[in-house]
Amino acid sequence: MQEFLQLVVSGIASGGIFASLALALVLIYNAMGLVNFAQGEMAMFATFIAYTLIEHGMSYWIALPLTLAIAFVGGVAIQRLVIKPVERAPVLTLVIITLGLATLFNGLAGFLFGYIPRSFPSPFSVQTVSIFGAFASYQDLGVIGVSAVVLLLIYLLLQRTTIGLSMRAAAHNPDASRLLGVRVSWMLALGWGLASLVGALSGIMVAPVLLLEPNMMQTIIIYAFAAAVLGGIESPLGAVVGGLIVGVTVNLAGAYLVGGDLQLAVAFLIIVVVLIVKPNGLFGRPSVRRV
């Protein structure tokens, strides 16, 4: 029983990590109906920028907002330079471009920063707290807490502000939105900027746990996909809930069912099963395809 509880609690902790990156994926999807395969690499790169700033003496609490700002600008820049020219291109082109971005950022990070794993500071302590006899650290809880706050802010933005409405409209029906006066192109840029910012925050939160190195997010992105898909790729709440469920499921399946070496395969299975059985996930709304 003790073991089961610990597996669940640890699963929630790692789920928080998956959720934080999944939120960025959800933002991009809300902005342009696309899954950004480069989200993890962009998050990692932003974290390296933060690392470099801190290494040069800047305080963590100044480097953090500065990095988020840089990430936001970077995201907008990428949208303007790379995505805008192919806005109307088919899905395949966009998928390949995001994959190209992923390769580019990964290679660039390796080139600029090297591959040795580095320690990254966390604002939360490593002290553990007991939950019904199972243990989680303040760092783990911090990741979940920050994700929850981000979730709230995203929800407020998308559902309660005009800008959020414009963003969603631009993604759903760009032509009609233009007719209504929405600056579609800038909405997309905003979406990318925000997603990049959320990704950077995720990277900064999880680097203390994962150790900072260029390949840090390579498998996290798969778990994040599973979380986003399970929760419903349009839904920020789904991303967080999905993340936690994926974390717990992977732990339990690894311990009791398939063995520790197939944990990632479990995530893959989640993706496939959800997409086939209930493609809109737990919280997504079924979309109607117009003929």
Place this chain on the structure above:
Amino acid sequence: MVSRLRRAPARYWLVGAVALVLLGLPSAVTSFESSEWTLVLIFAIAIMGLNVLVGYSGQISLGHGAFMALGAYTTAILVSRYHVNYLLTIPIAGVIGGAVGFLLGIPALRLSALYLALATFALAVVTPSLIKRPVELTGGVQGILMLPPDPPQFVKDAFATVTNGPQMTSEQWLYYVTLVTGAVLFWVAWNMLRHRPGRAMRAIRDGEVPAAASGINVAGYKTLAFGMSAFYAGVAGSLYGLSTGYVSPDTFPVALSFQLLVGAVVGGLASIVGPLVGGAFVYWLPIVSSQTISSQDWIPSQISSVFVKAGPAVTYGALLILIMIFAPNGIVGLATAAYKALRSRLRGANEQGTVQMPPDPHTVG
């Protein structure tokens, strides 16, 4: 006959020339270089299959490395454990790949392009860990070694008479095996795509609902495309294992699946020559970016050392993005467009030409 030759489109001449060059290659280059071109052809075969899936039927797969792994391990297990003749294992590998692909194509029907990309991407990532599991069968992390196959005597003699040079090596033999296999598969694909299945797939790619409305069996053709592309990948995987002489979980990382898709797109989707161009691109790019550039004296050392240190990844990523933005129809598309522009300029004012139908929009999605 002669008039038919004269009227044949320039394309056919090009294909003929390329075929001749490929046929004579081993006699002109070293055995090692032949083995390099074997790898290019292997990629071309896999990309050809992927092309059918992505370019013609409009489904994205980021996981075809898994089918290559399936084909390679089929060959490796049959050859090393059951002592089946290695040539026989090549079609077997294809059939097994094709069957699995067909079966996977059924649930894939329910996924939109984006989700299919996601699911197949996840498949590619977990493939190595899945290979490691059945240790008895796959050799686990140790992998399976295979001896390089010796050319049969009559082929050796034929080669010796034609080239009057050193004895045929196993690498040159595998080159010809790959070339012949590739030619056969190329011909099959070309024929299929010229006739009804090809038209049906293109119709599906351009709009599933209208295609279904006109009576095309959408589900049937889509799963056929999946199965066929997996067949090609399985054959390519089998040849991959034979020419490398070793299969192991790390031989099929997610990067391989990515390379196949990149090769298909960069070569030129929905084109027949594209796969060969794509295969060459995928094989030579890392070598060019890390070796050739640094050995050229006319490039200043600061620039070339950046290329080398940054590694193929940065070059790859940057090039990919540029090609997608400026030449989304791939290199073949670029060449075709340039050729057409040139031709229309040359024909100029004289010939208004017949009314051109708008070119096939290469839309997927």
Place this chain on the structure above:
Amino acid sequence: MTRLGPRSAAMVACLIALAACGGSGGTATDPGVTSNSILLGVTIAQSGPAAAYGTIANAANAYFTYVNSQGGVNGRKITYKILDDGYNPAQTVPLTKQLVEADQVFAMFGGLGTQSQTAVRDYLNAKKVPQLFVATGATTFMQDFSQHPYTIGWQPPYQGEARIYAKDVLANHPNAKIGVLYQNDDYGLDYLKGLTDGLGANASMIVDKESYDVTAAVPTLAAQLTTLKAKGADTLFIFATPAFTIGSLAIVTAIHWAPLEYVNSVSDPAAYMQIAASKGAKIDGAISVGYIKDPTDPQWANDAGMQLYQKVIASCSTCKPSDGFNIYGVAVAYTMVDVLKQAGSNLTRANVMSIAGSNLNETNPFLLPGVTVTTTATDHYPITQEEVIKWSANAWHLQPPLIDEQVS
């Protein structure tokens, strides 16, 4: 003046001719060797998942640069051609063939990766190209010398290291309940085999073993560690690569478990242990083995070998001096140069291989004092001596004596 008879003239002519032939026979060479250079080649991961190891080749090259600046080996400068195979054996094969057939290297030196080097082992042996000092401790590269006489490893075999741990456990903790966390690849499995073999009849001391795939996300290791704790293990062996080792040590403390920990030598550089400690891991009392000097260990600050290392590594702009992989690269390059020096003017592949595989007896300034690099006609394991080290007060402390662990 006496006239030389025709017979004597013929004799003199013969002697002159003989002298001319004999003269060139004394400087026998093979491809890759000219009168003033030697070309060595390597395939190593410098991109992709294993890119962290890529610095080994750069560090080795730094040592070659140093040797070249001192005049080279017997007047010949060493050129080291480094190719990136991305840790993919399917790329290792064509790149190796290129080095051998197109670039005509004299020998392959320091190739990385068990799967990668296995893929080309048969080829290199068939072509009689030395596959020297492969950068992996997989036991097969030393154990199977008789089947592959052109291949030799360098570092202590993983199985040997694990046997030392087994001996330590049997001697000092005979009632231990052992749990093992291992990476599911040749690396982790080799260690596991060594431990199981070393425990012999006592293998039942292992109450549970859990594996993880290299694609795992570090936090998910909590599942395996929780299971090991639940099965009652009080001694934990971590056969993992650095990032996973650090993560595991932190998780163990986080789930309030305090087993005796054995950390493997690849992951034990002090820099990594200190990162683990900063993440809250309680690692005092952890045990590992060492055979090479750690650049971050203050006890070697004034050591001649360490100072030479610092001088050498400075010429590699991308190498961090504190990285344990770099001193490894320099140390193995030292052995390579030693072999070339010993070959003298008889710079043939066969001779170099015979020295490396069966006639090595070297003291290496970068290895722990007392550790020798030795091969004989019956012993093809260059390094088999290691010393147990224990972690306390933020550093490793040597626990003499040196243990020489032979794997038959």
